[in-house]
Amino acid sequence: MELDLSTTRPSSFKKFIVSVNSSLTPIAINKIHSWEIRVKTPDGRPVNDATITIIGGMPMHQHGMPTAPRVTKNLGQGRYLLEGMKFSMTGWWELIVQIDAGSFQDNVTFNLMLR
């Protein structure tokens, strides 16, 4: 199976361009860490004051994340701090980023392959 492991992707309905960046590279198993999420419009303007929620899990195992990661800080310029990230196993994980920017809601799914 060919997984798209891009860390910058358009959202499902092309409302946003979203980038994710782990503070921990490579990502270690069972280690709590933070990520930064960056949200732009398709023409490159930062999306400020969005409400972002995260759902993660392993599609092949039907389980979610061992923690409930949350955006805890708006860093400005369309950047958001996501805290409480932790992965409990190696393998394929999905991270679904749901973005509510008031006039637009959309979501984007990132694939991670942890070794």
Ligand SMILES: [Cu+2]
């Ligand atoms: Cu699993």
